[in-house]
Amino acid sequence: MKKAVQFSRTGVPSEVVELINMETATVGDDDALIDVEAAAINPSHLLTLSGNYGVQPELPAVPGAEGTGIIGAVGKNVTNVQVGDRVMIPPYTGTWRQQVVVKAADIAVKFPSEGDPIQMAMIMANPPTSWLLLKTVVDLEPGDWVIQNAGNSAVGQYVMQLAKIYGFRTVNVVRRDGLEDFIAKAGGDICAVDGPDLGERVKAATGGADIKLAIDAVAGESTQHLADCLVDGGTIANYGLLSKKPCQLWPDDIIFREITLTGVWLTLWLRRYSTAEERLKVYNELAGYIADGRMHAAVEATYPLAKIKDAVAHAMQGERNGKVVLLPNADG
């Protein structure tokens, strides 16, 4: 028997999670058994637990959609991985558990055995989202500026770092004071606190740069603040609903300035818009940046599975200095 987290109903995330003993599935001929090393708690997991995400699992379910682990056993037909390999657990496998059995063919990324498994555990969702936001919405050239809100989020940090790799410059909007050092250390060029006068402040800070892309995780009035920073014809890519409010955008901006508001959802790219070959290429590019330290996200705390309610309550708090990460095998 191994430990796992389960939820049988949706509601307040820290209340609906429970620790259970779970029989690990038998390893079939085409399967791999993975001992889970680390799995982050992301806003999308909290939305799933509260019943508000874009896709909901059948209940009861094991939460968590990403993680890293070590192959503990393989079936007799498996050739792409072997016992001892460190791998990215295939997307949307419930990862908040000690052991999981997957189809070996679904394992797309192998990591080196040295390095920080916690950073590797966060590869599935946020790094490719930053890639999608920077590479698929508008054409950017080296030297171009990009603006984003929730700049201190994990996606925000990856956006700054990937932008640097591609030669783009970033304005990173946050909702509170005191994050200049955090943003600078994460690789951002400019840090600005959100507000109705954001457009004027960003114009002054960038010397009036023509910003073609705004990346919006917050929605509400923050969407309009980003629009105020864009060049005419610019695009806002909304990918998050952190404020839980509708995106605000004046019709004047839509009509007279041709500002476009579009949405980006990794799940659609993974399930509908990308080929296996494209996914492999993108994940392996990102895995390289994570392994060599060019992409990383701050971590505030780690928890064993036994403290799952505390861990989820912690992840639900604002004003964190990084991710809350589960270490499922840390408590035996």
Ligand SMILES: NC(=O)c1ccc[n+]([C@@H]2O[C@H](COP(=O)([O-])OP(=O)(O)OC[C@H]3O[C@@H](n4cnc5c(N)ncnc54)[C@H](OP(=O)(O)O)[C@@H]3O)[C@@H](O)[C@H]2O)c1
């Ligand atoms: N569309 C997609 O495919 C996709 C993929 C991955 C992630 N996402 C979304 O990306 C967003 C960031 O995810 P993450 O994992 O990077 O987050 P994270 O590291 O957990 O950080 C949360 C961020 O949200 C900010 N925040 C929380 N409530 C807010 C509010 N009411 N107004 C403004 N800011 C608020 C926090 O600011 P403070 O530090 O000030 O509290 C912090 O910057 C989430 O909305 C997530 O669902 C979308």
